[in-house]
Amino acid sequence: MTREPETKTYLGIPLHRPKVAFFEFTSCEGCQLQMVNNESTLLDFLSLVEVVNFREAMTERSDDYEIAFVEGSITRDDEVLRLKQIRKNAKILVALGSCACFGGVNQLKNRLKNLNWVKKQVYGKHPIESGLVRALEEVVTVDLRIYGCPIKKEEVEKIVLHIALGKSVVIPKFPVCMECKANENICLFDLGEPCLGPITRAGCDSWCPNNKAGCWGCRGPAEDANVAYLKKIMKEKGFSEDTIIERLDCFGGFAHFSESNKQRTQRKKKS
Numbered sequence: 001m002t003r004e005p006e007t008k009t010y011l012g013i014p015l016h017r018p019k020v021a022f023f024e025f026t027s028c029e030g031c032q033l034q035m036v037n038n039e040s041t042l043l044d045f046l047s048l049v050e051v052v053n054f055r056e057a058m059t060e061r062s063d064d065y066e067i068a069f070v071e072g073s074i075t076r077d078d079e080v081l082r083l084k085q086i087r088k089n090a091k092i093l094v095a096l097g098s099c100a101c102f103g104g105v106n107q108l109k110n111r112l113k114n115l116n117w118v119k120k121q122v123y124g125k126h127p128i129e130s131g132l133v134r135a136l137e138e139v140v141t142v143d144l145r146i147y148g149c150p151i152k153k154e155e156v157e158k159i160v161l162h163i164a165l166g167k168s169v170v171i172p173k174f175p176v177c178m179e180c181k182a183n184e185n186i187c188l189f190d191l192g193e194p195c196l197g198p199i200t201r202a203g204c205d206s207w208c209p210n211n212k213a214g215c216w217g218c219r220g221p222a223e224d225a226n227v228a229y230l231k232k233i234m235k236e237k238g239f240s241e242d243t244i245i246e247r248l249d250c251f252g253g254f255a256h257f258s259e260s261n262k263q264r265t266q267r268k269k270k271s
């Protein structure tokens with residue numbers, strides 16, 4: 001006999017336990033894995049929500065859900081149709097991770113003109129259909145974005161708890177540097193490493209700098225991100241323009257800034 005999870009209450013009021021579903025498109029599925037890996041709090045999380053679809057974790061399937069967590073970017077026509085159906089079924093559609101929010105690492109191939117060449121390099125004699133990479137919001141309306149490559153499970157749980165409590169969801173707008181300073185890290189620039197912390201949205205608790213690695217901007221731009229000033233700092237520290245462009249390009253969150261950087265660099269190179 002399966003035991004129904006105990007209903008959670010808040011100030012004596014039973015919490016609404018939303019039906020949630022997890023879906024993946026073009027991705028490494030690492031964000032979903034983060035969710036199932038969270039053993040210490042998994043049972044608490046499952047008592048907050050009723051999971052009705054989660055291919056990585058269960059065999060049951062249902063189209064009856066309120067919240068759809070969607071991982072991955074869109075690269076094929078059949079994915080467009082499937083995503084539109086998910087949008088139709090869900091009251092709230094959440095983009096889960098950098099691939100879903102910005103195209104993620106996958107979008108790097110959009111920079112190359114010949115996608116057939118890319119396909120050949122990646123899949124050799126066993127090609128699969130895979131076109132230009134799109135973020136979810138380029139196809140459907142997205143209600144909420146959970147940033148990161150991968151997402152931080154603690155952040156997802158906090159967001160789901162807020163949804164269950166009917167509280168507003170607040171995603172940090174300030175940069176990673178604020179968390180990094182609070183964690184009393186030595187700045188990576190002082191150790192000779194580049195870092196996008198000054199322009200990247202916080203919320204990961206400065207995950208990379210805590211481990212002596214510079215930020216690659218997986219959570220996209222912080223509010224009023226001053227990319228030009230970061231470039232100035234990086235130049236003063238001896239880093240090349242290519243180094244910063246490589247980082248800005250990596251996850252797609254800085255596509256706008258990066259594109260303008262590239263055009264400027266190309267113009268400079270020509271002149």
Ligand code: SF4
Nearest residue numbers: 027030097098099149
């Ligand atoms: S955001 Fe990163 S971890 Fe998540 S699915 Fe995409 S590549 Fe994998």
Ligand code: SF4
Nearest residue numbers: 177180187188195197
């Ligand atoms: S290591 Fe990076 S995130 Fe930390 S203070 Fe320096 S620039 Fe900011």
Ligand code: SF4
Nearest residue numbers: 204208215216217218
């Ligand atoms: S430090 Fe930067 S690259 Fe690392 S997890 Fe945080 S936002 Fe992503």
